[in-house]
Amino acid sequence: MISIRKATVEDLTTLLEFEQGIIIAERPFNPTLKPDPISYYDLKEIILNEDSDVYVGETEGKVVCSASVIIKPGKPYVKHEKHAYLGFMYVLPEFRGKGLNKLIMAQLKSWAAERGLTELRLTVYAENLPAIKAYEKAGFKSLITEMRLNLEEE
Numbered sequence: 001m002i003s004i005r006k007a008t009v010e011d012l013t014t015l016l017e018f019e020q021g022i023i024i025a026e027r028p029f030n031p032t033l034k035p036d037p038i039s040y041y042d043l044k045e046i047i048l049n050e051d052s053d054v055y056v057g058e059t060e061g062k063v064v065c066s067a068s069v070i071i072k073p074g075k076p077y078v079k080h081e082k083h084a085y086l087g088f089m090y091v092l093p094e095f096r097g098k099g100l101n102k103l104i105m106a107q108l109k110s111w112a113a114e115r116g117l118t119e120l121r122l123t124v125y126a127e128n129l130p131a132i133k134a135y136e137k138a139g140f141k142s143l144i145t146e147m148r149l150n151l152e153e154e
Contacts, residue, residue: 002100004107007047007054007066014063015043015054018090029125032148041088046070054088055107057100065091065100069108071115083119084112089131105138 007015019041027033046052046068057065068088074080086108091100112120124131126145 002057002059002064002095002098002103004055004057004103007043007056007063009044009047011054011056011063012043012047015056015066015088018066019043019088021092022088022090026125026128029127032150041068043068043088046088053111055104055111057091057095057104059095064095065089065104067104067108069111071117072121074119080117080119082117083121084108084115084117086120086122089122101134101138 019039023033023036023038023040043054047054049070052068052070054066054068056063066088067086067090070085070087071082072085074083089101089104109120112118120140121143122135122140124135126132132142
């Protein structure tokens with residue numbers, strides 16, 4: 001049985017390990033990442049800030065998955081003033097394929113709805129097909145593709 005709860009600063013050691021798992025998984029998709037050690041998130045700030053949260057899935061006292069949600073301003077040209085930005089999504093390898101993404105995503109949707117937000121956004125590497133499939137299963141649709149050109153590689 002998996003229960004979803006808000007993360008606390010006491011979870012930081014595990015969450016920092018999850019962050020490195022995300023970086024390892026995403027490094028092949030992004031040649032612009034600096035060499036290790038790097039960090040994507042200020043997890044303590046996300047946990048403590050009133051406009052953001054980190055959620056974890058736990059079973060038998062062990063944290064097995066995570067996700068974050070942050071209120072971000074909408075661009076001046078879009079209909080929504082603010083949206084919920086989702087990130088820090090990680091599931092321990094031995095717990096993948098067990099519906100944890102659906103559980104934690106429901107909590108993130110609820111968090112956003114409680115704050116009157118109607119738009120959820122996230123970013124994913126175009127080549128990360130398993131993640132894209134999981135997000136599409138949760139109802140997300142592709143919106144924009146960011147492209148790059150490195151002039152040093154021409």
